[in-house]
Amino acid sequence: xxxxxxFSTESFYQIINVLLLLVGLKMIWSAGAQxxxxxx
Amino acid sequence: MELLHNPxxxxxxxxxxxxxxxSKGGFAGAGIISTPILALVMPPVExxxxxxxxxxxQDAYSLWTYRGTIDRRNIMILLPAAVVGIAAGYFLAAYLxxxxxxxxxxxxxxxxxxxxxxxxRAELAPAKKADVPAGLFWGAxxxxxxxxxxxxxxxxxxxxxxxxxxxxxxxxxxxxxFAAVNWIKVPPYLMLGELNLDILKVSLVxxxxxxxxxxxx
Numbered sequence: 484x485x486x487x488x489x490f491s492t493e494s495f496y497q498i499i500n501v502l503l504l505l506v507g508l509k510m511i512w513s514a515g516a517q518x519x520x521x522x523x
Numbered sequence: 524m525e526l527l528h529n530p531x532x533x534x535x536x537x538x539x540x541x542x543x544x545x546s547k548g549g550f551a552g553a554g555i556i557s558t559p560i561l562a563l564v565m566p567p568v569e570x571x572x573x574x575x576x577x578x579x580x581q582d583a584y585s586l587w588t589y590r591g592t593i594d595r596r597n598i599m600i601l602l603p604a605a606v607v608g609i610a611a612g613y614f615l616a617a618y619l620x621x622x623x624x625x626x627x628x629x630x631x632x633x634x635x636x637x638x639x640x641x642x643x644r645a646e647l648a649p650a651k652k653a654d655v656p657a658g659l660f661w662g663a664x665x666x667x668x669x670x671x672x673x674x675x676x677x678x679x680x681x682x683x684x685x686x687x688x689x690x691x692x693x694x695x696x697x698x699x700x701f702a703a704v705n706w707i708k709v710p711p712y713l714m715l716g717e718l719n720l721d722i723l724k725v726s727l728v729x730x731x732x733x734x735x736x737x738x739x740x
Contacts, residue, residue, distance in 0.1 A: 487550065492690040497640065502550060503680055504636035509556065510629025510674065517622035 526565070526725050535564045540577055540729050546676075547581040547698070558673045571673050572717035575705060576726035582702035585694075592695030594688060598703075600658035601665065601679070605704050608666025613711040616671055628668055632677040639684065650687035658682060669704050670711065676701075 490498065526532045543557040561570035661682035669675030679697060688696065712718045 487690070487694065490690070492687075492693075495690040495693070496684060498550065499680060499684075500636045500639045503632050503677060504640065506556075506674070506677055507629045507632030507634075507636055509559075510625045510672075510677075511633065512629075513559070514622040514626035514629060517625075521622075 527728055529564070531564045532561075535560050536573075536729050539570075539574065543574065543578060544581060547578075547585045568715070568717055569722065572712055572722045573726050573729070574673075575708065575712060575718065576723060577730050578705050579702075579709075580730045582698065582705055585698040586702055589691060589695035589698050592689075592691040593699050594653070594683075594686075594692055594696040596653045597658065597683060597686075597696050598699055600653055600655055601662035601682070601700055602703055604659040604662030605666030605669070605675075605700070606707060608663035608668075609670045609704065609707050609711065610666075611663070612667045612670025613714075619671070621672065624668070625672055628664075628672065628674065628677055631681065635677075635681050648685075651685040653683075653686055665700075666704060666707075669701075670708060675704055 487495065539557040539560040542560070546557070558567070558571050558574050561573060565573070661678045665675040665678040665682075668678060676697075679700060683693060683696065709718065
C-alpha cells in the first residue's frame with residue numbers, strides 16, 4: 484500500500500490498464516488452451 | 524493437510540498469496556493470476572476455495588487501510604447487481620462453457636486496456652458519471668465472472684475507470700466491493716461443499732504466512 488501511494492492517479496491508471504491488458508490476454512490464452520485440449 | 528507437505532503446492536501458494544496481497548494493496552488486476560497459479564498444483568475449484576478465506580482476511584486489512592475513501596454511489600449501484608451475477612454464476616455454472624466466457628471477457632478487457640493505454644487522450648475525455656443502467660450491467664457481470672471465473676476485476680475496472688476517480692477512491696471502492704462480493708460467495712462455496720475443514724486449515728496456515736510476510740503492506 485505504501486508502494487501504490489508513490490504513484491499519481493494518472494500513473495496508477497496506466498499501471499492497472501497494463502495489468503488489465505495482461506489479464507485480458509491471459510483469459511484469451513486460457514480459453515484458447517481449453518479449446519485446443521478439447522479438440523486434441 | 525497433506526497439501527502442506529507438498530513442496531510444489533507450497534511454492535505455488537507462496538506466489539499465489541503474495542500476488543493476491545499485491546492486488547489487495549491496490550494493484551487491481553494482479554490478483555486474477557493467484558487462483559490459476561494455485562490451480563497448477565490442485566483442482567481449480569479447490570484452489571479457489573483455498574484462496575477465498577485468505578482473500579477475506581486480506582480484504583479486512585485493505586478495508587481498514589482505505590476506510591473513508593469509498594464512492595458510495597458506485598457501491599450502491601454495483602453491489603446489488605453483483606448479487607444477481609453471483610447467483611447466476613452459481614446456478615448456471617453447469618450449463619455454461621468456461622472458455623466462451625473467458626474468451627469474451629478477455630477480449631473486452633484487452634480492447635478496453637489497449638484503447639485506454641494507446642488511443643484515449645485521458646486529459647481530453649470528460650469524467651463519466653456513475654450511470655445506473657451501465658452500473659447494473661457491469662456489476663452483474665463482475666459478480667458473475669467473480670463466481671464463475673474468479674475474475675471480477677475487469678468488469679469493475681471497465682465501468683469505474685472512465686469515472687476518473689482519485690487513486691485512493693478507486694482502490695477504496697474496489698476494496699469494499701470485492702470484500703462484499705467475497706463474503707457473498709461464501710454460502711455458494713459452502714453449498715458446493717468446497718469450503719470444508721481441510722481447506723480452511725490450509726487457508727489458515729497460508730493466511731498466517733501472509734501476515735508474517737506483508738508483501739504489499
